[in-house]
Amino acid sequence: MTAQTSRWIRNFVDGRFIDPDDGGKSFEATDPATGRVHSLVHEADAPLVDRAVAAARKALGPWSATPVRERTEVLRRAAALIEARFEEFVAAEVADTGKPVTLARDLDVARAVSNFRTFADVVAAAGQESFLTDLPGGRQALNYAVRKPLGVVAVIVPWNLPLLLLTWKVAPALACGNTVVVKPSEETPGTAALLAEVLAEAGLPAGAYNVVHGFGGGSAGEYVTTHPGIDGVTFTGSTATGARVMKTVAPRVRPVSFELGGKNAALVFADADIEETLDGLTRSVFANTGQVCLCTERVYVHRSVFADIADGLVERARSLRLGSPLDPATTTGPLISQAHREKVRGYLDLAGQLGAKALTGGGTPGLGEELDGGSWIEPTLWTGLTNADRPVREEIFGPVAALIPFDTEEEAIGLANDTEYGLAASVWTRDLRRGHRVAQAMDVGMSWVNTWFLRDLRSPFGGVGLSGLGREGGASSLHFYTEPTNVCVQL
Ligand code: NAD
Numbered sequence: 001m002t003a004q005t006s007r008w009i010r011n012f013v014d015g016r017f018i019d020p021d022d023g024g025k026s027f028e029a030t031d032p033a034t035g036r037v038h039s040l041v042h043e044a045d046a047p048l049v050d051r052a053v054a055a056a057r058k059a060l061g062p063w064s065a066t067p068v069r070e071r072t073e074v075l076r077r078a079a080a081l082i083e084a085r086f087e088e089f090v091a092a093e094v095a096d097t098g099k100p101v102t103l104a105r106d107l108d109v110a111r112a113v114s115n116f117r118t119f120a121d122v123v124a125a126a127g128q129e130s131f132l133t134d135l136p137g138g139r140q141a142l143n144y145a146v147r148k149p150l151g152v153v154a155v156i157v158p159w160n161l162p163l164l165l166l167t168w169k170v171a172p173a174l175a176c177g178n179t180v181v182v183k184p185s186e187e188t189p190g191t192a193a194l195l196a197e198v199l200a201e202a203g204l205p206a207g208a209y210n211v212v213h214g215f216g217g218g219s220a221g222e223y224v225t226t227h228p229g230i231d232g233v234t235f236t237g238s239t240a241t242g243a244r245v246m247k248t249v250a251p252r253v254r255p256v257s258f259e260l261g262g263k264n265a266a267l268v269f270a271d272a273d274i275e276e277t278l279d280g281l282t283r284s285v286f287a288n289t290g291q292v293c294l295c296t297e298r299v300y301v302h303r304s305v306f307a308d309i310a311d312g313l314v315e316r317a318r319s320l321r322l323g324s325p326l327d328p329a330t331t332t333g334p335l336i337s338q339a340h341r342e343k344v345r346g347y348l349d350l351a352g353q354l355g356a357k358a359l360t361g362g363g364t365p366g367l368g369e370e371l372d373g374g375s376w377i378e379p380t381l382w383t384g385l386t387n388a389d390r391p392v393r394e395e396i397f398g399p400v401a402a403l404i405p406f407d408t409e410e411e412a413i414g415l416a417n418d419t420e421y422g423l424a425a426s427v428w429t430r431d432l433r434r435g436h437r438v439a440q441a442m443d444v445g446m447s448w449v450n451t452w453f454l455r456d457l458r459s460p461f462g463g464v465g466l467s468g469l470g471r472e473g474g475a476s477s478l479h480f481y482t483e484p485t486n487v488c489v490q491l
Helices: 046-065 068-084 086-097 101-124 162-175 190-202 220-225 239-252 274-290 303-319 338-353 409-417 432-441 474-480
Strands: 011-013 016-018 026-031 036-042 130-134 140-149 152-156 179-183 209-211 232-236 256-259 264-268 296-302 357-360 380-383 400-406 424-428 446-449 482-490
Touching: 011 046, 026 086, 036 086, 046 140, 046 152, 046 179, 046 209, 046 220, 068 086, 068 101, 068 162, 068 190, 086 101, 086 162, 086 190, 101 162, 101 274, 101 474, 152 162, 152 220, 162 179, 162 190, 162 232, 162 474, 179 220, 190 209, 220 239, 232 239, 239 256, 264 274, 264 409, 274 296, 274 303, 274 400, 274 424, 296 303, 296 409, 303 357, 303 380, 303 400, 338 357, 338 400, 400 409, 409 432, 424 432, 432 446, 474 482
Parallel strands: 152 179, 152 232, 179 209, 232 256, 264 296, 264 424, 296 400, 380 400, 424 446
Antiparallel strands: 011 016, 011 209, 026 036, 130 140, 140 482, 357 380
16 A cells, blocks of 8 residues: 555545546646656545545544553554654655755654654543532532543644644544544645555554545535534634634534634844844744744844844845755755745735845745756845834745834833734743743743744644634643533432
8 A cells, every 4th residue: 555656646535545536636746846746646526525524434433432542552653653664754745845854854754753652642641620519418419521532523734844733633633532534735745645554554443544635615625624524623724714614614513723824923132142042033934934833924123132133143044055855954945836935925025115125035046957946935034114014914924034123021012912913922031030921921822932933742732813713732632622521420
C-alpha cells in the first residue's frame, strides 16, 4: 500500500487507498519552490465523501469501545512509525510547501511525533469531574461526569504547517475515541496520505481515519462540513472560511473549534535584551516565510531603541538565505503559491502607495533559472505606517512586518490591542513585572515574554475575536473532542 502511485496522491477511505477511476476529477500538486507539478491528486466527489463518513460512522462504535490503554498504544506506535519514516515525511512536506528541509525536520515532522506522544499521555492520565452534594437531612448525592467521544469529527486544515496542524487535531480526536474524516489543504495533500499508511500500520482500525482531497466550496471541504453524518468540525484556516463553515454547520448545531487568522504584535521595551530580542523577532517575523498564524506582522518598539531594533532586524533579514529547500543552508522558502504571492505583492504595493519606507525587501528576488518559476518574495520591513493603514490591520501571511515607535507602556498596550484579531503577542523586556503585566493585558489567546512560539502542548491554544473560537491543547482538547454525561446518584 503506498500513498503515491505513478505520482498519484489518493483518497483514503475505510482503510484503503481508492484508485482514481477513469471519470474521476483530479488536480495538480505543485512545488512552490520551482513551480513544477510533482503529483496529481484525486479529488473526492460527494459520493466518496459519503463513503468516508459512513466508514467513520461504522468504525466509531468499536473504536470508542476500545480501552484507552489500547487506543493510546496505537498513538505511541504511530509516533514511532513516523520517526522510522522521518525523511519520507520530510520529503513529502518539502515537496508540497517548498519549506527548507531543516524547518520541516525540526518543526513540522518533529512536532507531529510530539503531538501523538503528548496526547497519548494526556488522555491516558485524564480523570473526570465529580462532586459530592450535601442534601437536607444529612444525605448526599454523588455527581460524576463521564466523557464520551464527540463522534465522527471533520478535520479541515490549511497548508502552512500541514502535518503539524493535522496531527494536532487527529491525535487527541482519536485518543478520545472519535473517528475522523480529514480534508487537507488542496495545496498540501502529501503528508495526510502518508499518515494514513502509518496509522493503519500502527493498528488503527479501518474507517477510523479517512482522507478526502479537494478544495473548499463545491468540493470536498463543503461536502464534508455540510454532511449530516458529521458530529463536529475542527477547523484551522482563514477567518473568512471559518465564518463560512460556521454558517454551514449552524442549522445542525454542531460543535466547532476554530483556529483562525492573526495580526500579531511584538512589543519591544527600552530595557529589552537587544540581541535576544532581535533573534526572537527574526524568527517571529520570518519563520516559514511569515506563514505561521502566530507570526509577528506588527512590531511596536520603544522610541529610545527604535533605531537599534530597526538596524539589527534589517541586518538579520538580509542575512536570511533564500534558496533550494533541499540545501541545508537555506533558511527561507517561497510563499505557498503564485496566488498567495500576488496577495502579498498587493500589500507591498499598497504600503508603497501609503508612503511606507521599505527598510529592506519590498520586491521579488531573482534566484536563478531553477527557482524562477517559484513563488518567492523578499523579506520586507516597513517604517512609516500607522495602525490606521491596511497593511497594519489586515493579515498578510508573508515575511513582512511594520515597525512602529511608541513612548509609553500604556500606548504600546493600546496599539497592540487595536485590532479585531486576537491570536498571539510577544513582549520583550528585562523587567519581570512589566513582562507579566503587559503579557496579561494582551487581548489574545497566547502571550509570550522574551520568546515566541515556545509551546507546551498541554497548555491552551487558540484565539479571541477574529482569531478563533474555543481552545485546543491538553485538557482543552479533551473538552472539545468529548461530550460529558453527568450522572447524579442519591446516596
Ligand atoms: P483557508 O481558509 O483558505 O483554507 C483552510 C482549509 O479550509 C483548506 O483545507 C481549504 O480547502 C478549506 N476550505 C476552504 N473553503 C472551504 C469551505 N467553504 N468549506 C469547507 N472547507 C473549506 O486557509 P489557508 O489559506 O489554507 O490557510 C491560511 C490561513 O490559516 C491564515 O489565515 C492563517 O492565519 C490560518 N491559520 C491559523 C492557525 C491557528 O492556529 N489559528 C494556524 C495555521 C493557519
